[in-house]
Amino acid sequence: MKLDFNFILRNLPTFLEGAVVTLELSALAILCSLVWGLVVVTARTAPSRALALAATGYIELVRNTPVLVQMLFIYFGSAVLGAPLSGFAAGLLAMTLQNGGYMAEIYRAGIEAVSQRQVEAGMALGMRRHEVMSIVVLPQAIRKVVPPFTNQAIVMIKDTSLVSSISVAEMTFHAKLLTDRTAAAYEVFLTLAALYLAINAIVSAALRLLERRVAIPT
């Protein structure tokens, strides 16, 4: 197998054009699911049984269906309903809905890792429930969940490649077009894999740095 490195260099600008969209979508999706996950976990751990049950049902629903199916459903479904969402919006929405569910579970693991005694101590000091949560529990919980969050962020960056099926011109989309024009499948997909690897390596290194910065001193 002979690889044509000039071909890769010649087409690098096309890949980078796609990489910009990949990064935009990744950043927005990660940000939105961080926020949405916080909402879901608040419901999930709420004293109200109905609310907790609804949140659990939601998490199971979005976690147990493929995100690609959700994207196609939202993308084509919105058009049938007469309000077509763009591919970017449909992809962002599907990724936020699903990963919000994952993030909620990650937060919950962090919250449950904070000793119940601290909650009781907070209550004993006269704090309200939401105060105990925001002052005592969450600051510790969020620090504890940086490693699983890093994991999820990387999964999401890779998942952005799925929006290439709903006409969003990100990296994988450009790779598909390029392959179809030239049939240079090996060169194209090798470059594509290398670019995802580079992006993810940078993101995980940055998050590892963050993990060290916010670690709870022992």
Add this chain to the structure above:
Amino acid sequence: MVNRMLAAALALLLGLAGAASAQESRLDVVQKRDKLIVATFGTAPPLCYTNEKNELVGFDIDIAKLIAKGLFGDEKKIEFMVVTSDGRWPSVLSGRADFGIASTTVYPDRAARVAFTQPYMDSGVGVLVRKDSNVKSLADLNNAKFTIANLSNPQMADRAKRFVPNMKVLTFDTPSAMFLAVKSGQAHAMQMDTPVVDWYAAQNQELTVLPELFSVVQNNAIFMKPSDFTWWLYLDTVVQELRYGSRYEDYAAVFKKWFGKEPPAQRFYIGGRKAG
């Protein structure tokens, strides 16, 4: 010492691989295996698609079966590999499939990477539109308020830019996703091989095909990994026999079954079908 042994082992391995590929044509491999492996689409009716009974059918599928019949005397000795628009190239270049037949147009830049046989059919590129968009011509369609669905190949992008530069463009990796975009209302129109758009229009009351074409005649051909002269020559000869020679009757029957009309004559000076 270790380095030299490693180098020797590597040279031996490369030599073996080289010798094996130099001697054995895909034709031998296929005959030994007693079965063809063919890459195709699952969503491009009526060329290659999955019907209600979940069977892979279509004109391309039947042509592939005729090739299996020619090789083994049995059209069932064939295994299909369903691939996406961009996935068809690695499927043959990696050697997973013996050849591909997937609603595939010949373009020079493709021919630089894969080997094509002579064309087994002609197709143009037509435009399928929603009737409710009230479009009667390409001039009507060329409007910023309309969206066209393309397949993820750059030739479609080039044609859209050339014929309907004002339209917005969406790009999908299977013909069925393009069709779904038109049907659901994400797009107002799609461009595709004429047999495919004709078929969709016949099946869907709310869709129609514009009288004007993006392209009148293009070549659809079988593609394979290049540099295997024996295998290429075999397939090219089979296509020649189907189109113009001893297997024309089989070809005509399959053509009529899927397109409802006679195929082009065997020779331009004969005009229509004569035998039988």
